[in-house]
Amino acid sequence: MNHLPLIIKREYLTKVKNKSFIIMTILSPLIMIALIAVVAYLSQLNNNKERTISILDESGLVEKIFTSTDNTKYIVLNNISLDEAKQQVEEKEEYGLLHIASGNGIDEVSKSIKFYSKDTPSITVIESLESKLEKELKDQKLVEEGVDVEKLKSTRVSIDIAQESFLGERTSKAGNIMKLVFGGAAGYLLFMFIIIYGNMIMRSVIEEKTSRIIEVIISSVKPVQLMLGKIIGTSLAGITQFLIWMILGGILLTSLSMIFNIDLAQMQTPQQELMQQAIESPDFNDKVQLIFNEFRSLPILNLIIAFILFFVGGYLLYSSLYAAIGAAVDNETDTQQFMMPILMPLILAVYVGIFTVIEDPHGTVSTVFSFIPFTSPVVMLMRIPFGVPIWQQIVSVLLLIGTFMFTVWFAAKIYRVGILMYGKKPSYKELYKWLRY
Amino acid sequence: MNNLLVADTVSKSFGNFKALNNVSIEVPKGSIFGLLGPNGAGKTTLIRVINQITMPDTGSVLLDGEALKPQHIKDIGYLPEERGLYKSMKVGEQALYLAQLKGMSKSEAKQRLKYWFEKLEIGDWWNKKIQELSKGMAQKIQFVVTVLHRPKLLIFDEPFSGFDPINANLIKDEILQLREEGATVIFSTHRMESVEELCDHIALIHKSNKILDGKLQDIKRQYKTNTFEVGLVTENETELTKIINAKFETTPADFKSLNDDLKLNIKLKDSETSNDLLSFLTSKAQVNHFNELVPSANDIFIQTVKNS
Numbered sequence: 001m002n003h004l005p006l007i008i009k010r011e012y013l014t015k016v017k018n019k020s021f022i023i024m025t026i027l028s029p030l031i032m033i034a035l036i037a038v039v040a041y042l043s044q045l046n047n048n049k050e051r052t053i054s055i056l057d058e059s060g061l062v063e064k065i066f067t068s069t070d071n072t073k074y075i076v077l078n079n080i081s082l083d084e085a086k087q088q089v090e091e092k093e094e095y096g097l098l099h100i101a102s103g104n105g106i107d108e109v110s111k112s113i114k115f116y117s118k119d120t121p122s123i124t125v126i127e128s129l130e131s132k133l134e135k136e137l138k139d140q141k142l143v144e145e146g147v148d149v150e151k152l153k154s155t156r157v158s159i160d161i162a163q164e165s166f167l168g169e170r171t172s173k174a175g176n177i178m179k180l181v182f183g184g185a186a187g188y189l190l191f192m193f194i195i196i197y198g199n200m201i202m203r204s205v206i207e208e209k210t211s212r213i214i215e216v217i218i219s220s221v222k223p224v225q226l227m228l229g230k231i232i233g234t235s236l237a238g239i240t241q242f243l244i245w246m247i248l249g250g251i252l253l254t255s256l257s258m259i260f261n262i263d264l265a266q267m268q269t270p271q272q273e274l275m276q277q278a279i280e281s282p283d284f285n286d287k288v289q290l291i292f293n294e295f296r297s298l299p300i301l302n303l304i305i306a307f308i309l310f311f312v313g314g315y316l317l318y319s320s321l322y323a324a325i326g327a328a329v330d331n332e333t334d335t336q337q338f339m340m341p342i343l344m345p346l347i348l349a350v351y352v353g354i355f356t357v358i359e360d361p362h363g364t365v366s367t368v369f370s371f372i373p374f375t376s377p378v379v380m381l382m383r384i385p386f387g388v389p390i391w392q393q394i395v396s397v398l399l400l401i402g403t404f405m406f407t408v409w410f411a412a413k414i415y416r417v418g419i420l421m422y423g424k425k426p427s428y429k430e431l432y433k434w435l436r437y
Numbered sequence: 438m439n440n441l442l443v444a445d446t447v448s449k450s451f452g453n454f455k456a457l458n459n460v461s462i463e464v465p466k467g468s469i470f471g472l473l474g475p476n477g478a479g480k481t482t483l484i485r486v487i488n489q490i491t492m493p494d495t496g497s498v499l500l501d502g503e504a505l506k507p508q509h510i511k512d513i514g515y516l517p518e519e520r521g522l523y524k525s526m527k528v529g530e531q532a533l534y535l536a537q538l539k540g541m542s543k544s545e546a547k548q549r550l551k552y553w554f555e556k557l558e559i560g561d562w563w564n565k566k567i568q569e570l571s572k573g574m575a576q577k578i579q580f581v582v583t584v585l586h587r588p589k590l591l592i593f594d595e596p597f598s599g600f601d602p603i604n605a606n607l608i609k610d611e612i613l614q615l616r617e618e619g620a621t622v623i624f625s626t627h628r629m630e631s632v633e634e635l636c637d638h639i640a641l642i643h644k645s646n647k648i649l650d651g652k653l654q655d656i657k658r659q660y661k662t663n664t665f666e667v668g669l670v671t672e673n674e675t676e677l678t679k680i681i682n683a684k685f686e687t688t689p690a691d692f693k694s695l696n697d698d699l700k701l702n703i704k705l706k707d708s709e710t711s712n713d714l715l716s717f718l719t720s721k722a723q724v725n726h727f728n729e730l731v732p733s734a735n736d737i738f739i740q741t742v743k744n745s
Contacts (some may be wrong), residue, residue, distance in 0.1 A: 003538050010534055014526060105524040196463050212521030216579070219488045220538040222507075420490070 003221045011204070011233025016240060020247065026242050029249040034254060038131055051095040051125065056085045058102040059109045064135045072125075086116055096121055098129060106141050176386075180358055182303070183382035187353050190311050190377055193347060195313075197238040198342075199323035201231055202335065205326030205419070214419045223416040227327075228408075231319045279413050299387060306384050313400040314377025317407050326410035327418030328426050349375035353382040361386035371396050373403035410435070441466045441590055441621040442487065447496035449482055456482040458645040459496070464590075464623060464638070469616055471636035471653070473627040473734075475742060478642045480625050481518065484592055485622075488515050500590065508643045511540040514588035518595045518625075518634060520579055529563035532582050539586040539691070546585065553581045555605070572599050580608055591615060592623045597631060609635065629735040641741055643679070648745045660732040660740070663705045664688050665714060668698035668726030677722055684717070698725055 015021055016362035033342065053071045057063040077095075082099055089097040103109040114122060117119050118332070139149050205227075208214045217226060244247030325338045352375060356365045362384050370380040376396045380388070417434040418426070426434075442464040447459040457479045464470045474480050485491040487498055489505055500512065523531055529550070536546035554560045557577055567575055576599045582592060593612070597605040612635065616622055624636060632639065632653075640650035649656065667690070672678045677699060681687060690700040698714045699722075705714060711729065718724050732740075 006534070006537055014523070018525070149645045210525075211524055213523055215490070215517040215519055216515070216521075216535065216582070217538065218490055219513070219517070220510055220535070420485075 001233075001260075002225075004225055004232075006223065007229025008236070009224060011230050012092050012236050015200070015234060021237070021241070025244050026248070029252055029394070033252045037256065037331050047063040052092070052099045053095050054089050055127075056082060056097060057098070057100045059100050060102070061109055061132060061140060062100060063105070065066050082145040089116070090118065091302075093118075093192055094413065095125070095357035103317065106137055106144065110137050114211055169323070174218055179385035183357065183385045184353065186303075186311075186381040186384075187350065190314055190381060191350050193238060193242070193311075193320045194315055194346060195343075197234055197419075198319045201234045201319050201334065202326035204230060204234065205415075206329065206332060209327070209330065209419055218419065223419065224408075224412040227320070227415050228414060231316065231323060235315065237317070297336075297385070300395075303384055306397075307381060308339050309376040309397050310400065311382050313397065314406055317373065317377075317400065317404045318346070318403075320408045320411035324414040324418070327411075327415040328421075328431060329418075345372075345374035346378070349378035349398040353379050357382045357386075362388075367392070371399060373400045439465055442623070443499045444483070444487070445497050445499070447483065447493045447498065449486060449493050456646050457493070460642065460645075460647045461649060462640045462647065464621060466621055467508075467616065467619065468638045469612070469622045469624055469635050471632045471734075472623055472637040472642070473632065473639055474642035476616075476627075478512045478729055479645045480642055481594065483509050483515075483602045483642065484515070484594060484625060487592065489512060489591075492563045503650070507534075511524060511586060512589045513592065514539075514583040514586065514590070516579060516583040516594060518598075522578065523573055524568040525566055526725075527563070528565050528567065528570070528578055529568065532578060536585050541586050552580070553585065553734055557581065562607055573601060573604055574644050576600060577604065577608075580611070584611075584620075588620065589619050590623065592625075594626070596624070597626070597628065609737070629733065629738060632734045636734075641738065643742050643745050646745075649737075649741050656737060657732055660737050662730065662732070663709075663729060664730040665703050665705070665711060666692060666726065666728045666730055667701050667703060667714075667718060667724065668692070668694050669697070669701070669718065669722040670696055670698055670725055671722040680721060681718075685714070690711065692726065694726060696725055701724070702730065727737075 031228045050071060051072060052075060054075045054077050055063060055066055063076045066076065068074050078210070080088070081388055085099070086095055096115055099114045099116065100109060101110055101112040101114075110133070122401070142149055142152065209219070230292060321342055325335055325342070328338065329335055349369065352365065352369045356363060356369075357379065360366065366379060369375045370383050370392070377400065380393065380396050384393070413435050414431060441589075442462075444460060444462045446459045447457055448459055457464040460483060462470075462472075462483075468616045472480050472483070479574050486493050487505075489507070489510065500509050519650070526534075532550050533543060533546050536550065537543060541549070556561065557580075559574070559577055562570065562574070562578070563597075567578075570578075571736060580596070583593075591612075594610070596608060600608060609631070611623075612622060620634075624632075626632060626728055638651065639653050639656065641648050670676065678687075678701075681701065681703070686702075688702045690702040692700060694700070703714060705711070711727075715724070715727060718727075726738070
């Protein structure tokens with residue numbers, strides 16, 4: 001008798017009707033959005049803080065390059081000693097004191113620059129001071145060497161290599177970033193999905209064990225059917241939750257950005273200045289067009305099919321292992337020792353994805369990891385937007401399906417024995433014995 | 438075919454541990470079959486084999502003359518010792534789900550559930566969650582779910598645990614009623630008084646082996662000691678005791694009586710009959726109480742397990 005649909009239906013409905021599930025479904029996007037808003041607000045707050053930095057330039061070489069901005073106010077001190085200056089800055093509770101000692105020539109001056117402050121200064125502040133000083137001292141040195149700075153500036157050339165494949169597809173850096181975002185989002189989504197809903201499956205298996213209903217159920221259905229029903233039912237509940245999150249999050253994000261639109265526009269951040277420059281530059285429209293074309297030339301169909309295959313395969317692979325863990329133990333605290341071997345390949349996959357795929361999407365490391373079934377779903381999903389040969393994808397999917405069938409068999413064995421075992425925390429050795437029962 | 442269920446030399450090992458060693462049982466149709474044995478003897482493993490939860494290593498099980506197959510699931514109703522229900526699910530939903538897993542249609546299950554809920558006066562629990570019910574109440578639901586699909590074979594593992602005496606009696610009557618309607622019952626328990634009350638056949642399993650089986654009555658006959666419990670009224674007790682002791686083997690007896698009797702257990706030799714004893718006694722004193730000592734299931738259980 002095939003009870004699979006019945007089991008799936010029950011698993012789905014109990015999950016979806018569960019109070020904490022409903023609350024989490026509604027609350028999570030709210031919390032996420034609130035978090036984003038808080039972070040945005042805080043960073044804005046931080047940027048807006050006005051800093052006062054005093055400059056004591058005993059060399060007299062650089063005092064005119066410091067012009068105050070909205071966020072940073074520079075005060076050039078004259079005719080006082082370093083000790084007095086330090087005392088003064090401290091009394092006025094200013095951010096810090098930049099001291100440029102006098103010296104013999106630019107080289108000597110550049111080696112004796114110090115920043116005094118009460119607390120450790122922010123790296124960005126120091127970096128901005130350094131770049132200002134470097135630029136000015138370099139210019140002065142050029143002049144010293146008899147170079148016309150204006151002429152030098154006019155010789156500057158800006159290069160943006162246009163990329164084109166042999167088939168005539170144009171790509172660009174921006175396009176590559178877009179591909180990364182696509183692949184990364186898909187891989188990361190799978191990772192999150194496995195962790196959240198794999199755990200849910202595990203808990204639901206443990207619940208059946210602790211409530212002692214399991215023996216009643218498996219006198220009616222085969223354990224494998226129960227396990228698969230559980231996995232599929234929980235996954236459907238998960239997909240429902242994810243969809244709601246996306247819709248809710250989308251709505252919230254749009255409404256939020258509409259409310260705070262004016263505020264955001266007023267935020268004068270370096271990124272925005274760059275954006276402004278880019279938009280004003282004449283070839284901006286060209287670039288937008290190019291990115292748009294590239295988006296259209298993404299292997300969308302391939303992407304969707306591969307996403308579904310790898311997502312389902314990878315998810316089932318891991319969730320069957322979660323179900324086996326749930327069956328092997330009596331309560332959630334005992335799951336820890338078995339969680340590590342599951343989480344390790346998953347985390348490895350995400351790291352490989354982030355570090356090597358970005359660097360070289362078709363390099364040896366990324367290619368190998370996109371074939372190993374335990375990492376392939378995440379890594380392959382990240383690689384696909386960069387164009388992976390179909391044969392590689394097919395081989396990887398076949399390997400994944402093969403391994404998935406093996407893990408389901410393995411998990412079903414553990415599950416079948418484990419659900420009727422109470423009272424003891426099994427070791428790996430015992431799990432191995434169960435396989436042969 | 439007189440036997441509903443036949444297990445033939447069933448063995449099952451878990452690693453190095455042999456849980457069942459060539460166990461054979463025959464459960465006659467319409468009987469209440471007591472499956473007895475100390476804790477860890479292998480009863481539950483045997484029951485799980487019958488329920489196709491565990492596959493036997495060797496041996497076979499026939500239900501109604503056919504080798505067990507998945508279709509037989511709906512012919513068996515099983516109430517395990519380790520039992521429970523989904524705590525956060527509503528009673529009605531849950532009962533419907535479990536009935537459907539046994540192959541009943543939703544409408545049929547609903548109708549039968551209504552009948553049983555009314556019969557056990559639990560109709561107003563339909564929308565309650567299991568966690569709101571007491572243990573005994575949940576047991577009732579569990580009982581209903583076990584018998585709902587009218588299985589040919591009912592297997593109860595300690596069915597009375599968790600019930601108060603009134604409800605235990607109610608369930609006992611329901612089991613008897615189901616037997617009347619044609620079901621066969623396998624009954625696993627430690628409570629010997631319920632074995633005495635209900636079972637007509639028993640099998641005793643000890644340390645993975647079956648050490649005794651058959652009709653309870655036959656077994657009792659086999660284990661009887663030809664001992665009679667008598668109560669005698671006489672004027673001279675010491676004199677009478679002397680006379681009886683000269684002829685028979687006696688021990689003091691203890692039973693409730695209205696009179697201040699001389700109470701004795703008298704063991705007869707195999708050649709002597711109860712009539713011989715009775716005619717001897719009536720000639721010496723007034724016999725107020727005369728009763729053959731029948732070994733209780735409890736005595737048989739303890740004796741066989743100790744001797745094996």
